[in-house]
Amino acid sequence: MSMPTLAAADEVVELMLEVPAGQVIRYDLAALRSALGITDPTRIVVETDGSRQAMVTVYPSNPLANVRAVTREDLVMDRHGRIVAGVYHNGRPVRKRLFDPSTGSAQRFLLFGTTGAGKSRALQLELIAEKINGIVSWLADLKEGQSVPEAKGNVDFYGSSQEEAILILRSGVAVAHARMRRYSAAGRNSFALGGDPLLHVRIDEANRLLEKGAPYRDEATGLIKELGRTGRSVGVGIGLAAQASHLEELGGSDTLRAMLKEGEVTLLRWSSSMMRQLVGDGLLPAGEQLQTIPKTLAERVLRSQFDLDEDDDDDAPGTQGTGYVLSGPRPTAMMRHLRVGSIAPLPGLDPEILALYGDDEPARLEVASHAAAAAAYASRHDPVAMAALCQALQAEHEEKSKSGAVVSISAGHSGGLLEDRVQAVLASADAPMTAADVLDAVNADGGKAVKVGSVRNSLGLLADEGDVARVGRGLYALNR
Numbered sequence: 001m002s003m004p005t006l007a008a009a010d011e012v013v014e015l016m017l018e019v020p021a022g023q024v025i026r027y028d029l030a031a032l033r034s035a036l037g038i039t040d041p042t043r044i045v046v047e048t049d050g051s052r053q054a055m056v057t058v059y060p061s062n063p064l065a066n067v068r069a070v071t072r073e074d075l076v077m078d079r080h081g082r083i084v085a086g087v088y089h090n091g092r093p094v095r096k097r098l099f100d101p102s103t104g105s106a107q108r109f110l111l112f113g114t115t116g117a118g119k120s121r122a123l124q125l126e127l128i129a130e131k132i133n134g135i136v137s138w139l140a141d142l143k144e145g146q147s148v149p150e151a152k153g154n155v156d157f158y159g160s161s162q163e164e165a166i167l168i169l170r171s172g173v174a175v176a177h178a179r180m181r182r183y184s185a186a187g188r189n190s191f192a193l194g195g196d197p198l199l200h201v202r203i204d205e206a207n208r209l210l211e212k213g214a215p216y217r218d219e220a221t222g223l224i225k226e227l228g229r230t231g232r233s234v235g236v237g238i239g240l241a242a243q244a245s246h247l248e249e250l251g252g253s254d255t256l257r258a259m260l261k262e263g264e265v266t267l268l269r270w271s272s273s274m275m276r277q278l279v280g281d282g283l284l285p286a287g288e289q290l291q292t293i294p295k296t297l298a299e300r301v302l303r304s305q306f307d308l309d310e311d312d313d314d315d316a317p318g319t320q321g322t323g324y325v326l327s328g329p330r331p332t333a334m335m336r337h338l339r340v341g342s343i344a345p346l347p348g349l350d351p352e353i354l355a356l357y358g359d360d361e362p363a364r365l366e367v368a369s370h371a372a373a374a375a376a377y378a379s380r381h382d383p384v385a386m387a388a389l390c391q392a393l394q395a396e397h398e399e400k401s402k403s404g405a406v407v408s409i410s411a412g413h414s415g416g417l418l419e420d421r422v423q424a425v426l427a428s429a430d431a432p433m434t435a436a437d438v439l440d441a442v443n444a445d446g447g448k449a450v451k452v453g454s455v456r457n458s459l460g461l462l463a464d465e466g467d468v469a470r471v472g473r474g475l476y477a478l479n480r
């Protein structure tokens with residue numbers, strides 16, 4: 001069957017399909033597009049009921065090419081704690097939950113997407129909604145404050161460095177614990193709006209904090225886990241926006257697994273490995289596919305190298321902000337976030353975004369939790385005091401990682417290759433060592449006892465490979 005037999009060129013076609021009882025509907029989007037003669041992947045949407053039925057919608061052109069601007073009214077929570085954040089391909093509103101009044105649960109938010117997919121704008125929309133709804137926002141914008149610049153001054157606590165992110169997270173955890181104590185002393189076992197405000201800790205570019213080799217990865221992972229675990233019932237939510245091709249990059253795969261399963265998850269333009277993992281993790285039912293979101297709406301046309309026409313269409317409209325709300329009622333329905341501010345780059349802050357935030361003061365943390373939020377919170381508007389706290393954090397961290405390195409070396413390498421043990425010994429030494437010194441240290445690391453000849457052999461091998469340098473007569477040091 002081909003499209004012209006189904007509809008005129010400007011009509012929307014909806015097909016309801018069903019497989020016989022006992023079978024589960026499966027489909028291959030690429031094959032379906034090929035069968036229907038569709039080259040623009042954003043013109044076709046397949047949604048299933050997860051069992052026998054599927055609905056295929058074919059549009060004459062991308063239905064989300066133009067999406068209206070967000071208004072303050074969109075961002076006022078309804079009685080279910082939801083705001084309007086976008087539109088589905090069929091024009092229906094996309095609702096995201098900021099709070100669950102039926103259980104009193106604070107939410108966890110995840111926004112994934114490759115670079116330029118529209119993560120920061122979607123985050124900005126949620127931050128504006130937080131201000132409008134009296135939610136206390138604490139934000140770390142890890143692109144040096146470049147991603148959501150209008151948020152500064154419109155959130156209660158703002159940071160733009162890794163150290164500030166850690167201080168924000170530590171304060172957030174401390175507030176959650178303080179609230180827990182306070183609520184349990186008062187005989188309360190849940191959170192309700194009207195007393196303490198909701199507190200949302202948000203991190204944009206969370207990958208920078210959580211990726212392998214990031215300086216505070218372990219602590220950040222622990223704090224985020226703790227917020228996810230204890231914050232829910234005391235009105236403290238956590239939200240991450242991240243560019244990640246693999247969950248491993250975000251503090252290890254199981255850190256976020258629970259958050260992913262229970263959180264508000266929005267997936268913008270993604271990489272294929274991320275998608276495989278989401279399916280592998282059961283976030284998307286097997287057999288379900290998400291139509292890939294291309295970077296632009298330019299049609300892919302094969303052109304011969306002998307074709308002299310050069311009409312490469314460079315200004316085809318982009319697809320930024322397009323994605324899927326995986327935790328919503330229609331996880332496989334393509335949606336796009338409402339436009340927030342100017343699409344074209346501006347020289348300074350965006351007046352449209354500032355107007356959405358409004359002139360009033362953002363909601364502030366309750367006084368009863370100020371002590372728990374500690375010096376970092378008290379210093380948040382004092383750049384000198386904040387810089388001192390960040391420096392102290394850096395120093396504390398360096399101290400820890402020094403002693404931590406020795407501990408992990410003796411624990412980790414004592415049973416391993418002799419070369420590794422020798423390297424570990426040299427790594428924790430302050431000065432070059434003789435083979436005899438190395439021998440003693442290796443034999444003290446808790447592993448198998450070795451002889452001096454083996455140590456000399458290992459030192460020779462490591463020197464040949466360039467890992468170890470001979471510095472002066474009989475002295476060895478690690479090449480750093």
Ligand SMILES: Nc1ncnc2c1ncn2[C@@H]1O[C@H](COP(=O)(O)OP(=O)(O)OP(=O)(O)O)[C@@H](O)[C@H]1O
Nearest residue numbers: 114115116117118119120121320321337338339343
């Ligand atoms: N919903 C939207 N509608 C239209 N345009 C949008 C939308 N969201 C984002 N854009 C456009 O896409 C651009 C990139 O968006 P944004 O900065 O949010 O992406 P990002 O995923 O945070 O990118 P990065 O990885 O660089 O941080 C914006 O400057 C804006 O012009």
Ligand SMILES: [Mg+2]
Nearest residue numbers: 119120147204
């Ligand atoms: Mg961004």
